Amino acid sequence: MKRILTVCAALALVCQSAFAWGDLGHQAIAEVAQNHLTPKAAKAVAKYLDGMKLASVASEADKYRAYWVMDLGFIPTNPDDARVAFLTDFDRSTPLNISPWSHSITVDENMNPYPTDNLDGAYINNDCYYVKILAEKLRREAETMDPAEVRRDIALITHFIGDMHCPVHIVYLPDNTDKGHFDVTYRGRKTNYHSYWDGPVLDSFQGGFQELAYLVDTKSRKEIKAITAGDVYDWGKDSATRSLEAYELIKPGDVIPGNFSWDIRPLAYGQLRNAGYRLAAVLNEIFR
Secondary structure, eight states: OHHHHHHHHHHHHHHHHOOTTHHHHHHHHHHHHHTTOOHHHHHHHHHHTTTOOGGGGTTHHHHTTHHHHHOTTOTTTSOGGGSOGGGTTSOTTSTTOOTTOOSOEEEOTTSOBOSSSEETTEEOOOHHHHHHHHHHHHHHHGGGSOHHHHHHHHHHHHHHHHHTTSGGGEEETTTBOSTTOSEEEETTEEEEHHHHHTTGGGTTOOSOHHHHHHHHOOOOHHHHHHHTOSOHHHHHHHHHHHHHHHHHHOOTTOEEOTTHHHHTHHHHHHHHHHHHHHHHHHHHHHTO
């Protein structure tokens, strides 16, 4: 019982401070993508989401992340005997089980994401890798898969592309690995920088996700083509390079200025926009 309570307490702490962008940001990314789906992709998405839009599943991976947070061994890298015993009995085939998945990416000193989630035998965060394998699976097998599994995988791709564009969901090896988990003060209260980017960074915007999507969706077709060029690893490198600005502006112990969410909008809104365009590109390729 003590072990279970300890894990649950850790889970509660993580759940308070590890959700990139918050619902508003993730739903805005999904809405941008929705508006750039091809007719064929839009029809397929509607089919698997029971007529709903992408925004309806944009935060689903956060709601069910308890499975992977509680799995202290981080599957699939580690075998069952490396995990807490009572967690090995979970049914990992159910549509809502996302236990193998991380919510961050890891890049090297040249900003290149790693092509795996196993670096010299150690687990590393790697959304890019997961988006790639999920997309490849759907492209090959969506028509023969359980529709509930397709729905889950669409939800995961939607969320993970959003996460990989959030500055505090990037692990920079070897020198900047804490993903913004350092103390700052915001609005007179102690918090950490990671938590700030998990919602308050969008405080300067007062509308809903559809209005935010409309606000950030500003690029021409030619510009969108350039943003979506390459593959998911190229996008990860671009995101990591752009996101360094977030760490140049705020350091451990800083007081985040009241107008910071306004000043940081070019970075935040640009990342939301790019994530939306790239999500649409992935789904258009899957359901072409």
